[in-house]
Amino acid sequence: MSSPDPIISVADYHMHTPLCKHAEGWPDEYALVAIEKNLAEIGFSDHNPMAGYFDDWRMADDEFPQYLDLISQSQNKFSDDIDICLGLECDFLPGQEAWIEKLTQRADFDYLIGSVHYLEPGWAVDDPDPKWASRWQGSIESIWHQYWTLYRQCAASGLFDFLAHPDLVKKFGHRPGGDLQRFYEPTIEVIAANNIAIEVSTAGLRKPCAEMYPSQDFLKLANQAGIPIVISSDAHRPEEVGADFGNAIKMAQTAGYCETARFKRRERRMEPLL
Numbered sequence: 001m002s003s004p005d006p007i008i009s010v011a012d013y014h015m016h017t018p019l020c021k022h023a024e025g026w027p028d029e030y031a032l033v034a035i036e037k038n039l040a041e042i043g044f045s046d047h048n049p050m051a052g053y054f055d056d057w058r059m060a061d062d063e064f065p066q067y068l069d070l071i072s073q074s075q076n077k078f079s080d081d082i083d084i085c086l087g088l089e090c091d092f093l094p095g096q097e098a099w100i101e102k103l104t105q106r107a108d109f110d111y112l113i114g115s116v117h118y119l120e121p122g123w124a125v126d127d128p129d130p131k132w133a134s135r136w137q138g139s140i141e142s143i144w145h146q147y148w149t150l151y152r153q154c155a156a157s158g159l160f161d162f163l164a165h166p167d168l169v170k171k172f173g174h175r176p177g178g179d180l181q182r183f184y185e186p187t188i189e190v191i192a193a194n195n196i197a198i199e200v201s202t203a204g205l206r207k208p209c210a211e212m213y214p215s216q217d218f219l220k221l222a223n224q225a226g227i228p229i230v231i232s233s234d235a236h237r238p239e240e241v242g243a244d245f246g247n248a249i250k251m252a253q254t255a256g257y258c259e260t261a262r263f264k265r266r267e268r269r270m271e272p273l274l
């Protein structure tokens with residue numbers, strides 16, 4: 001008998017499917033990796049459909065039933081091996097709240113993730129297309145300001161159980177000068193006041209910033225404010241499931257965390273971080 005893997009105490013709730021058109025591998029393949037890595041449980045959270053055409057990075061609204069079917073097939077197939085939750089990663093944009101609310105009533109979700117990718121329709125801060133490179137020039141301070149303003153609105157919307165990749169705006173390494181606490185502190189205050197959790201996402205390690213989302217400073221403040229965390233891979237391919245979770249657990253413990261959040265039917269409970 002081999003000793004249990006330490007990541008057995010953590011879930012990975014942020015994983016995608018090919019329906020979003022930029023992920024590879026079907027849910028069964030992700031589930032097999034999660035079982036192999038001894039994850040406590042997993043959940044799928046593909047990019048939500050929008051009311052009409054919005055971009056090429058998500059399922060269409062008429063594919064939503066197919067998404068639900070895919071996840072329920074994997075749930076049944078692996079029911080003896082691992083719990084598979086149903087989630088959704090929702091793009092928060094002011095004006096979309098009513099759409100998100102209606103959409104998320106169309107299924108029994110275990111949790112909903114709120115994400116800020118878009119500062120405005122048509123421009124996402126994480127879009128690697130070189131055509132956006134010039135946008136950042138001389139504008140890092142105002143882009144950060146806009147990003148965190150939206151992140152606070154996302155937190156305050158009351159729509160979500162946890163928030164994705166807190167400082168995604170650093171993805172390409174663009175950071176304004178000075179102490180970044182001026183962005184973190186007011187954001188943490190809003191998240192804590194709304195009693196929702198945040199992600200520690202290992203995806204940033206695979207991006208140009210080569211850092212977890214959020215930074216260690218942000219996470220320490222979040223812990224002091226009593227904000228719960230989940231640890232997520234944001235896997236867009238099966239081999240990314242549970243990626244770097246050992247490092248994420250260490251980072252969380254360094255920030256003072258000793259538990260992570262679990263979700264079932266949108267109810268949160270805490271489990272010890274071992």
Ligand code: ZN
Pocket residue numbers: 016020022047236
């Ligand atoms: Zn994605």
Ligand code: FE
Pocket residue numbers: 089115117164165
């Ligand atoms: Fe995202």
Ligand code: FE
Pocket residue numbers: 014015016045089234
């Ligand atoms: Fe994602």
Ligand code: ZN
Pocket residue numbers: 089115164234
């Ligand atoms: Zn994501």
